[in-house]
Amino acid sequence: MTFESQARSMNSEEIVALLKAHQALQLQHEELRRSHEELARQVEWFKREIFGAKSERRIVDADGQQLTLGELFRQSASEPPAIRVPAHLRRRPAEAKPEDDQLRFDPSVPVEEIAVADPEMKNKDLSDFEPVGEKVTCRLAQRPGSYVVLRYVRKVYKRKSDGVFSCPPAPPAVLERSCADVSFLAGLAIDKILYHLPLYRQHQRLAMAGVHLSRATLTNLVHRMTDLLEPIYQAQLESILASKVLAMDETPIKAGRKKRPPPLHGEMKRAYFWPIYGDQDEVAFPFATTRGSAVVREALKSYGGVLLSDGYEVYDRYVKAVEGIVHAQCWSHTRRHFVAAENAEPVMVKEALETIAELYKEEATLRQMTTEPRKVLAYRAEHIRPIVSRFFDQLEKRLDENILLPSNLFTKAVHYALARKRALQVFLEYPNVPLDTNHLERAIRPIAIGRKNWLFCWTELGAKYVGILQSLLSTCRIQGVDPYTYLVDVLQRIDTHPAREVADLTPRLWKERFSSAPLRSHIDRAGPGSVGAGG
Secondary structure, three states: OOHHHHHHHOOHHHHHHHHHHHHHHHHHHHHHHHHHHHHHHHHHHHHHHHHOOOOOOOOOOOOOEOOOOOOEOOOOOOOOOEEEEOOEEEEOOOOOOOOOOOOOOOOOOOOOOOOOOOHHHOOOOHHHOOOOOOOOOOOOOOOOOOOOOOOOOOOOEEOOOOOOEEOOOOOOOOOOOOOOOHHHHHHHHHHHHOOOOOHHHHHHHHHHOOOOOOHHHHHHHHHHHHHHHHHHHHHHHHHHHOOOEEEEOOEEEEEEEOOOOOOOOOOEEEEEEOOEEOOOOOEEOOEEOOOOHHHHHHHHOOOOOEEEEOOOHHHHHHHHHOOOOEEEEOHHHHHHHHHHOOOOOHHHHHHHHHHHHHHHHHHHHHHHHOOOHHHHHHHHHHHHHHHHHHHHHHHHHHHHHOOOOOOOHHHHHHHHHHHOHHHHOHHHOOOOOOOOOHHHHHHHHHHHHHOOOOOOEOOHHHHHHHHHHHHHHHHHHHHOOOHHHHHHHHHHHOOOOOHHHHHHHOHHHHHHHOOOOOOOOHHHOOOOOOOOOOO
């Protein structure tokens, strides 16, 4: 029976039922297609995360196959040997030469000399030989533990005439009634914050070195030390909030346990650090339990200036609710949306990314030429504004063509950029506003690496302390200050430093006023057994 004759034999109800079934199949097909595209996008993301390079540089070409899920990779060509960005110099690693095995070390590294006797000279008359030189071989060695016990020996005297005893006091400690030297406190903080070594691993390392302290003692030492440093952190945060340009972001951290019955009683809460980067190269990491807009209001207080952020909507809501703030948004985050759509619409994405690359190239040229505000604005108006205008004209033209579905990743990237058109052009009017928040994301990186090592903070108070230490030590690195020298000095200085001048102890100002003659621990002073003031 042909289709026509079969259709003629069907009544109207059967035809309506068939049309409904056909429509349901079409909807199911469309849903499956969208699901397939979403799963394909997720698989591509996982492949990049597991096997791909972490750099955001685009892969221009791919002529070699990597044997992992069939991905094709090739490094982009002709990279510059060094890229200068704010407070950061990124260099390509030098290629190691086969003969380049010489040991290099700074003068601060302790050296122990070992005289090697010549067995052939043992039974010979040394008067027949004249030393004409020596040869030196250096080898890097390591002791099982680098911990030292400072034993302060104080003689007690008794005056014969009246029997009165006298004894000098022990050098003052940073923490009262504590067995920890200032160098040990600084090492605890630096190992955890900068080198991502949890306290329980430091506890294991202490035990292997023959030092027996409880883990609770280590935690208590870190908390007491951070309590001393909190006023310095607050002073640094005030300095940051006085900036004309702020960059702000948020990054998750597990902190505190959820109140749940067993076996879920150990599940951790999701909380956040809200890093804020000032225009004097200082960064702070306020801690909050939520990701809501109330946190932004509390952190920024009465700030007035330019706020640079990603596309998270709470920043936009905050700016609209508060007068005196200009909202700038990040070009790097905008670019990432187009990178994610590259497999969907490679030709259109290539056009958008090349325009953004041209924008960054001109901005890099400008940074090398001048930092004078008037000249920066003039250069951006002449060379960069036309590129920005062309970029948005290209996107609007693509939307007017009306050939892409709303669910298309490229369409979503276009809508993301156009919705932020005004905020993405703020840098053209303010010379101190950068193109992106990459300088802030570099400061966030230790948090991201740390949470893969120490995993979580057992309490919310502990997370707050991590934010305080991270703020000061990250700023030390940005300012080019040695974190160990800074902590050893500041922990000894803060007890006698005037409270009204606490801002002098922030890394930026400390570098100017105290770095030339910092206070040291006894372990860092020349000559064993020489003990002076301090601790």
